[in-house]
Amino acid sequence: MNYWQSFKEYLQIEKNASPYTVKYYLNDLEIFFDFLTAEGLSSLVDVDHRVVRLFLNTLYNRQLSRRSVSRKISSLRTFFRYLEREEVLTGNPFVQVKLPKTDTTIPGFLYQEELEKLFEVNDLTNPLGQRDQAILELLYATGMRVSECQQLSLEHIDFFIGTVFVRGKGRKERYIPYGKFAEIALETYIQDGRNTLLSKAKQSSDAVFLNNRGNPITTRGIREVLNKMVERAALTVHVHPHKLRHTFATHLLNEGADLRSVQELLGHENLSTTQIYTHVTKDHLRSVYMKSHPRANDY
Incomplete structure (x- = not known):
């Protein structure tokens, strides 16, 4: 899987993302690449709505929180949007994926x-x-x-x-x-x-x-x-x-x-x-x- 380094530079330079944000984006990307390798997919062109649905099922089977799944979807949506802009791909398979609803928790505070x-x-x-x-x-x-x-x-x-x-x-x-x-x-x-x-x-x-x-x-x-x-x-x-x-x-x-x-x-x-x-x-x-x-x- 290519475009790792160029996407990292895009986050750092154009998006002005913090080191923590870049770290989490790339970590989410690595998880997705590992999934594609396990499924025998070697090209990002092969990623369609069926592959995306299978990937999401994999995440939920790992009992990840809705917030964690939501972040991964956002990361991958940004990555494929970047590939579209660079004319590597003609579509974004994550664009139609709805983010899972997350529970709104009231922050804890001290009296x-x-x-x-x-x-x-x-x-x-x-x-x-x-x-x-x-x-x-x-x-x-x-x-x-x-x-x-x-x-x-x-x-x-x-x-x-x-x-x-x-x-x-x-x-x-x-x-x-x-x-x-x-x-x-x-x-x-x-x-x-x-x-x-x-x-x-x-x-x-x-x-x-x-x-x-x-x-x-x-x-x-x-x-x-x-x-x-x-x-x-x-x-x-x-x-x-x-x-x-x-x-x-x-x-x-x-x-x-x-x-x-x-x-x-x-x-x-x-x-x-x-x-x-x-x-x-x-x-x-x-x-x-x-x-x-x-x-x-x-x-």
Whole structure:
């Protein structure tokens, strides 16, 4: 099967896709190529609606989720559209395939009381504690993705106006403001703990967040940082970086922020992606009702 490299370059250059997106597209493509090989098909010209239906049955037999199947269909639809454009093929066998309906799940988020426990567990007298506090404060203050947090450089933080520069999915760029708590945590870490960590490394780095050896921390390392905080706080909830992103969006909307502003802060391309956060907590609903309904309270 040819066109692998040219399709990869198309995703990287023309679609401006992130490394993660390219990785998943090519992984989906590899699964499809393996299927064609197993079926004895050596040419993409042989792929028709019958082959597509057989491929989908194979995916469902592997008990893949609807979301996973939907992504693979989208990946292959894009691949065959590219082949059409390059005049390799005259049709797209995936164009008529309907994406399976996926269940809409409400994102999990943390209540203020749970957050407060996390904010209190770090030892701010040592470098790692300062780093962990800065990570926690920044993730909650900005709603950035874990990959965006991991890629932050010192030059990306503007302490004068209180913003961070972020390069997100599809290499889209945005500035996100942060508040006083995040500012204090960042300044403490950068001026103190980070220098101690950096002294352990063999070479200099402009990455904001470093590991205990003074090298840039990984996304996995950030997840481990949060896991350890949860253990120290004795919380029974599972906390991951994306849950802090969910919490950021939910709390903003609950406090009256408009959907468009939250969309910009999160870096969502489509407003429909942000709308999943328009749910509100039961406590908030009750609070609004009790304050607003004329007959909610006794005289």
